[in-house]
Amino acid sequence: MASMKILVALGFLAILASLGTALFFMMRNGKDNKQRGQRMVWALALRVALSILLFVCLLLAWKLGYIQPTGIPLQ
Template structure:
C-alpha cells in the first residue's frame, strides 16, 4: 500500500515539474505557445483526485486503518 501511495505522490510531483518546465519553455524565441502546461496540470489534478479516491476506497475495504491520537 505504501508503495502505491508513494508512486502516486511521485507521479503528482513529476506532473507539476512538467508544468513548470512547459511554463518556462513555451513561447520563447517567437515559437507559438502550446497546451503542454494545461495538459500537465490537468494530469496532476486527475492524479490527485484518483489518489484521494483510492485512499477512501482502501479505507472502506479495510486495507488501511486510521491510527488517530488517543484521547
C-alpha cells in the same frame, strides 16, 4: 500493507512529476506560446486527475479495510 505504502508513494511521485512538467513548460522560452501553454494546461489537468484518483483510491482502501487510520487518541 507495504504494497499500499508503495502505491501511495508512487502516486505522490507521479503528482510531483506532473507538477514539475508544468513548471518546465511554464519556464521554457520559446516562440510557440500557444503550444507551450497547452502542454502546461495538460500537465496541470493530469496532476488534478492524479490527485483525485489517489484520494478515491485511499478512500476505497480505507472502506475495504486495507488501511487503518492512525493518529492521536482522544483523551
